[in-house]
Amino acid sequence: MTFINYAAREINCKIVYYGPGLCGKTTNLQWIYDKTNPQAKGKLISLATETDRTLFFDFLPLDLGQVRGFKTRFHLYTVPGQVFYDASRKLILKGVDGVCFIADSQDARMEANAESLQNLEKNLKEQGYDLRTIPYVLQMNKRDLPTAVAPEEIYRQLNVKGEPTFEAVAMNGTGVFDTLKAVAKLVLTELKKK
């Protein structure tokens, strides 16, 4: 739920990066963190295992500037992608305003993508959200790999509702900000309707 503080004139929105294990959710956040100027960002918090696998979540607060005199703050979260962390994923989806689904373009991960997307839909439903109505964008990550499946094929398999879709290489930043911008735009547009 977007938190609007009229007294402090602030809007706070929560964006969650979802997707199968090792698809690049943390890498997306890391890139945003590295490329944002220091005044606009907070600390990047990573609750990860010793082998850098996300254990609970990554968190990055981002100040985007003002809209109609209100300071807009985006709280970016990633979920742990590995299947057995489902209980943690559900918790992180609480109060979500927008979701970026990061798909792994490699052929071998197509099944994992589909499974994770199904998991997202189910977990959203449990929190009372509908994937069909919530601000949602799709990112096809790892486009630089030789084993990447054609974008049309990924789109055919994963597209939910004609959502904004981006090809990305999160390691070098390609498509990372386009994805963020698209979901932020959808979230703010949603505010208009309320």
Added chain:
Amino acid sequence: MYEEEYRQIKETLQRLQVDSNAKIVFLVDKNGQQIASHGDMRDVDATSLASLTAGNVAATDGLAKLIGEKEFSILFHEGERDNIHISLVAQRVILVVIFDDRSSLGLVRLRVKKASQELERVFEQLLKKAEADRGAAANRFDSPFAEITDEDIDSLFSE
């Protein structure tokens, strides 16, 4: 959040901080959004504190459900120097008190209890107000966001 209630919340937090001899008193919603704070926040990353607290409470909530409890309404973390006391208020917001050996767990618990009751009343009031507003919103134009344009949004990303 409305001005009047915000002021009341700030006052309650201030009183709690003084009465309990705490370093910092902090209020967060369950989604990890900071609501208000009082005390010396200079050395503390408030946003991270808010988000981790909410994560902590959410995880503990999950644990509670696993063993058939409704919730664990108080969490306490003891450190060498500083301690954190976390409690749920009105089942929707999280009250965090950070204190050192100038205070004690007993004192903090006592004062938190009193402050929680005050906060509960304020949040009840808030809820009523918000509901009344929603009812009136149909014929009154009060959302500053109804007129957000695409240009407004684009300008956020202009750099």
